[in-house]
Amino acid sequence: MSPRTGALVRIACAAVEHVFVQTSAGPFGFIGRLHTDRRRPSLLAVNGSFPQKDYLHDLPDAFPGANVLMVHVPGMGKTPWSGRSAADLTIGLQEAVSLLFRDLPLVVFSASTGNLLALGLTNPNICRRVCVEPFFQTERLWPFIDYARGELERHPKDAGKAQFLWDFFGITPDRLENRDYRHLLDCVTQPTDVVCGSVLLGEPPDDREVIWPSFTLAEEREALAANPLVTLHPSPPGFGHAVAHFQPGKNLVNRLNHGALRAAAELCLPV
Known part of the structure; x- marks a missing residue:
C-alpha cells in the first residue's frame, strides 16, 4: 500500500476466491475489489443462472478506480442453493449490500436471472441501474x-x-x-439502462440449435419503455440473450456501466 493509493481490499484472486456474507436468506459469495482510502463510486454486479466460467469476473479490472463486487445467485458459483424464494434472497442480498457498500453511491448491474434479485433491492444509496436481458415471466x-x-x-x-x-x-x-415476476417492473425508481437482444423470442423452431433469442418479451419492453427513468438499448442485429458476452454488445454494456459510475462519482464529491 502506498500513501497515494490508500488501503485496498481484494475479494478475488484470479476470479476463484470468494468472501461469503451470511444473511437472513443464507450465504452470498462475492468476488471483486474494495478501496478503503476515500469515497468512491461502487458497482454491484448480480450474475445469472448457469453463467459461463468467469463471466463478469473481469469487471474489477475493467473499472479499477471503483469499488466493484460480483455476486452469484445462490446455487450458482460456489454458493449452495439455500432453498429461499427470490423475494427472500433479495432481502438477504440487500443486507449484504448494506454491509459491504454502506452509504457509497452504488450502481447495480444485473444480468438475466440476476435481475430477479437486483430489481427488488431498495438500498437508499442505489443511484443508477444497468439491466441486461431482464425477463419477467x-x-x-x-x-x-x-x-x-x-x-x-x-x-x-x-x-x-x-x-x-x-x-x-x-x-x-x-x-x-x-x-410471474412482472411486479418487478414497478421497482425501477432510479435512472436505468436496459440492454435487450435484438432477436425477439418467438415460437420454438424445429431446429433448436440456434442462437438463444432475447428473453425480454415485446410487451415487457413496452412496459419498460413507458417508465421515464428507463432507457432501452436494443443490441446490434443478430444478438439475443447472450448480448453482453460478445462484441460489440459487451462494449455497449461496459460503456453504460462506465457512464453510470461517472454519475455515481459525482455524488462522491464534497458538497
Missing part, C-alpha cells in the same frame, strides 16, 4: 426450458439444482408452471 423461455431439462437429465441426483429450477422457473422434467 418464465413459461415462454423455451431455450432455457430445454437447457434446464438437459441439466436435470444430466444431474438427476442434484436436489438443489432441481429445487432451484422449480422455485425460480417452474421447470421439472415433465412439468412447466409459469413464474
Whole structure:
C-alpha cells in the first residue's frame, strides 16, 4: 500500500476466491475489489443462472478506480442453493449490500436471472441501474426450458439444482408452471439502462440449435419503455440473450456501466 493509493481490499484472486456474507436468506459469495482510502463510486454486479466460467469476473479490472463486487445467485458459483424464494434472497442480498457498500453511491448491474434479485433491492444509496436481458415471466423461455431439462437429465441426483429450477422457473422434467415476476417492473425508481437482444423470442423452431433469442418479451419492453427513468438499448442485429458476452454488445454494456459510475462519482464529491 502506498500513501497515494490508500488501503485496498481484494475479494478475488484470479476470479476463484470468494468472501461469503451470511444473511437472513443464507450465504452470498462475492468476488471483486474494495478501496478503503476515500469515497468512491461502487458497482454491484448480480450474475445469472448457469453463467459461463468467469463471466463478469473481469469487471474489477475493467473499472479499477471503483469499488466493484460480483455476486452469484445462490446455487450458482460456489454458493449452495439455500432453498429461499427470490423475494427472500433479495432481502438477504440487500443486507449484504448494506454491509459491504454502506452509504457509497452504488450502481447495480444485473444480468438475466440476476435481475430477479437486483430489481427488488431498495438500498437508499442505489443511484443508477444497468439491466441486461431482464425477463419477467418464465413459461415462454423455451431455450432455457430445454437447457434446464438437459441439466436435470444430466444431474438427476442434484436436489438443489432441481429445487432451484422449480422455485425460480417452474421447470421439472415433465412439468412447466409459469413464474410471474412482472411486479418487478414497478421497482425501477432510479435512472436505468436496459440492454435487450435484438432477436425477439418467438415460437420454438424445429431446429433448436440456434442462437438463444432475447428473453425480454415485446410487451415487457413496452412496459419498460413507458417508465421515464428507463432507457432501452436494443443490441446490434443478430444478438439475443447472450448480448453482453460478445462484441460489440459487451462494449455497449461496459460503456453504460462506465457512464453510470461517472454519475455515481459525482455524488462522491464534497458538497
